Amino acid sequence: MSVDGYIDDAHPERLVLSGDEDWDRVDELRASCDAILVGANTIRSDNPRLRVRSQRRRAERVARGLPANPLRVTMTRAGGFDPDAEFFADDNHVVYERAELSTVVEDLYRRGVRRLMVEGGSSVHTGFLTSNLADEIQLAIAPIFVGDSRAPRFVNDGEFAKDRMVLGDISRVGDVTVMRFFPDADRYWLRECVSESLKCPPSETAYPVGAVIVGADGREIARGYSRETDPTAHAEEEALAKVTPGDLRLATATIYSSLEPCSTRKSRPRSCSQWILDAGIPRVVFALREPSRFVVGEGFEQLSAAGVSVVERADLAPEAGQASPLYR
Ligand SMILES: NC(=O)C1=CN([C@@H]2O[C@H](COP(=O)(O)OP(=O)(O)OC[C@H]3O[C@@H](n4cnc5c(N)ncnc54)[C@H](OP(=O)(O)O)[C@@H]3O)[C@@H](O)[C@H]2O)C=CC1
Numbered sequence: 617m618s619v620d621g622y623i624d625d626a627h628p629e630r631l632v633l634s635g636d637e638d639w640d641r642v643d644e645l646r647a648s649c650d651a652i653l654v655g656a657n658t659i660r661s662d663n664p665r666l667r668v669r670s671q672r673r674r675a676e677r678v679a680r681g682l683p684a685n686p687l688r689v690t691m692t693r694a695g696g697f698d699p700d701a702e703f704f705a706d707d708n709h710v711v712y713e714r715a716e717l718s719t720v721v722e723d724l725y726r727r728g729v730r731r732l733m734v735e736g737g738s739s740v741h742t743g744f745l746t747s748n749l750a751d752e753i754q755l756a757i758a759p760i761f762v763g764d765s766r767a768p769r770f771v772n773d774g775e776f777a778k779d780r781m782v783l784g785d786i787s788r789v790g791d792v793t794v795m796r797f798f799p800d801a802d803r804y805w806l807r808e809c810v811s812e813s814l815k816c817p818p819s820e821t822a823y824p825v826g827a828v829i830v831g832a833d834g835r836e837i838a839r840g841y842s843r844e845t846d847p848t849a850h851a852e853e854e855a856l857a858k859v860t861p862g863d864l865r866l867a868t869a870t871i872y873s874s875l876e877p878c879s880t881r882k883s884r885p886r887s888c889s890q891w892i893l894d895a896g897i898p899r900v901v902f903a904l905r906e907p908s909r910f911v912v913g914e915g916f917e918q919l920s921a922a923g924v925s926v927v928e929r930a931d932l933a934p935e936a937g938q939a940s941p942l943y944r
């Protein structure tokens with residue numbers, strides 16, 4: 617988009633905001649996706665090709681057993697397309713008519729789409745973001761002003777989540793600044809926990825768990841994973857052990873864990889729920905409930921009863937459960 621937040625100008629011809637390097641970044645991104653979605657107006661106004669430009673990247677996709685190009689996807693309520701549009705040039709496309717966004721996403725998942733790139737325009741950006749269906753925003757800012765409020769903006773008016781997003785990396789791509797944002801901060805940090813859990817030394821008698829402590833300013837304080845330093849250590853203990861006791865940031869922090877913090881344990885006297893209460897952390901977010909395989913998990917109940925705000929993100933349980941057959 618432009619510095620003043622527009623993704624096109626108000627003239628019929630398409631405004632090119634990307635430079636060569638940024639087009640190459642976009643091409644790489646396209647090549648890494650299973651599908652690319654644009655709104656019906658973008659097809660009408662831009663007649664986009666929505667294909668991978670680089671021959672090398674197409675060949676690499678084919679070598680990985682994928683089609684040379686991602687599936688092209690659009691949505692429409694009114695219908696009415698030029699049948700000669702590039703979008704329809706081969707069969708590698710799908711049109712959703714009058715379907716809810718959630719239905720579109722579910723159907724694409726059934727078709728094998730795991731990574732969807734939403735390329736615009738304003739209306740579909742708004743739909744995906746206000747429905748909390750976007751994992752990541754890549755915001756590319758070109759060094760120009762459009763200065764015309766008739767032009768389309770990155771998003772239209774809408775009810776966006778009020779929480780602060782996680783800012784990922786910022787990079788310079790030619791003269792374009794690319795920022796990555798993760799709109800759902802809890803989802804972002806729980807995925808970090810899942811990554812941590814994959815580092816755990818294997819065990820047949822204990823789960824692999826990852827934990828991250830995040831301050832109220834959105835900055836990470838510490839992270840850890842089960843058995844990181846000791847065969848009986850839990851992830852929350854490993855993370856807390858890296859924080860100086862009495863660190864003032866803990867009083868407003870959130871502790872994320874891929875698994876519900878334990879309430880009783882066989883190997884050590886103090887449970888992770890007790891460690892969290894003693895540390896004075898007021899918010900806990902986890903993905904998986906503890907299965908009653910080793911002990912009965914009552915971390916949710918214990919922490920809630922003690923006044924901690926506990927959030928279970930069951931939508932991330934399948935991802936967290938991938939870490940071990942013990943979760944099945
Ligand atoms: N700079 C950039 O990277 C990009 C810029 N753009 C620009 O964006 C502008 C177009 O944006 P905009 O006008 O907002 O249009 P969109 O491309 O977002 O398309 C909007 C249309 O998509 C359909 N649609 C959207 N949501 C739904 C839904 N939930 N269910 C069914 N159909 C839906 C409707 O189609 P229908 O009208 O058929 O009912 C709607 O009118 C153009 O100027 C284009 O150049 C576009 C992409 C990228």
Ligand SMILES: Nc1c(N[C@@H]2O[C@H](COP(=O)(O)O)[C@@H](O)[C@H]2O)[nH]c(=O)[nH]c1=O
Nearest residue numbers: 631632633634642662664665666667735
């Ligand atoms: N103008 C603009 C973009 N526009 C997007 O690229 C589409 C055109 O794709 P293709 O026909 O395959 O080259 C267009 O419809 C719109 O979705 N994208 C960007 O990264 N930067 C830009 O400056």
